[in-house]
Amino acid sequence: MARLGDCIAMMDEGIGRVSQVIPDMPATEARLTRLLLMVGQTFDEAVEQALKPNKINHSDFLTLMILYSRPDGSSTPGELCEYTSQGATNMTRIANALVKRGLITRGASEEDRRRVVIRITPAGRRFVQKLLPPLFPRVSSAFAGFSDAEKRSFSRLLRKLAGNLDRLDEAPSP
């Protein structure tokens, strides 16, 4: 596969040419958008790749991690959908898969019997604890050469961007 740097160089030239034909294009913002999408996708692929030896995919892993990070180790499909940005349909599949592997349990809620309570099992916790440490070196080295100030700056800019996106999704037709 082509190196990311080459893809970026190609994108830079491409946007340059397009913005000559269509001058009112916001070229700087378009470049930033494409950059973010490309780097984000590459990160995504790297995560998927790193998880592959453990035979788990990104969305299943994320779901399990949310449960692991909860004080009580439990949640509901609906809540997990919100925080994983997955549709309810897919959460059913994810839960099926994780139950099958014995990493979570699924049971009916007492208070509201429409609800399903999902809970991480001891085996699920052990799985997470075994899986995480080998990922640390890659996570660290992705940000190799970043000063503390650069990390803070990157974090701030991403959060600012997130704020903008939230506002865009609210505004359209009130």
Next chain:
Amino acid sequence: MARLGDCIAMMDEGIGRVSQVIPDMPATEARLTRLLLMVGQTFDEAVEQALKPNKINHSDFLTLMILYSRPDGSSTPGELCEYTSQGATNMTRIANALVKRGLITRGASEEDRRRVVIRITPAGRRFVQKLLPPLFPRVSSAFAGFSDAEKRSFSRLLRKLAGNLDRLDEAPSP
């Protein structure tokens, strides 16, 4: 769906709790990684959403845009795979779809008859020119409130990150 800000808040707390149980986790870098993945995915969904009225998806659109941005308006499946980060299999499907809509043509190469030459049609160019302008306001407002310095900084940090990722993919076993 939950607002991105809420997901981020939840992620911050979650990583905080996990890093107490697993102290040698690179928490700062893990947060940055999750942030980038979340913001990147939200951008992706926004693009997909914005393209939906035109009945075209992100990868088909990106493929068409690369052709549009080329001086000669042509390329080959292999090259398009590299720059779109798509597998060859999926590029076959994309090309089929775009040919069906009359936006590109697909023909055998003269020099090397293994190769297939893909070329954007006048209809394809018109389609792009009609499709792009309505996207501009959204692209601009995603970066609303970003100073020029912040945009430059964001661009620089993303490119630096891209460089790191390229180096990681090369290094493993030399």
Next chain:
DNA sequence: CTAAATTTGTTCACTGGTGAAATATGAGTT
């Protein structure tokens, strides 16, 4: 100059993810 190796693209079978309808529980209204 031919035989093996490489490159290019396609087909097939499968995994992952989504929208629309179905199901089931709960809550509010008369």
Next chain:
DNA sequence: AACTCATATTTCACCAGTGAACAAATTTAG
């Protein structure tokens, strides 16, 4: 109590993307 209406989850049918096997054309090595 019966009648909506809303909420939570699952089922079904479909779209998007991937790895493995394949076919065709070209390059390389003997």
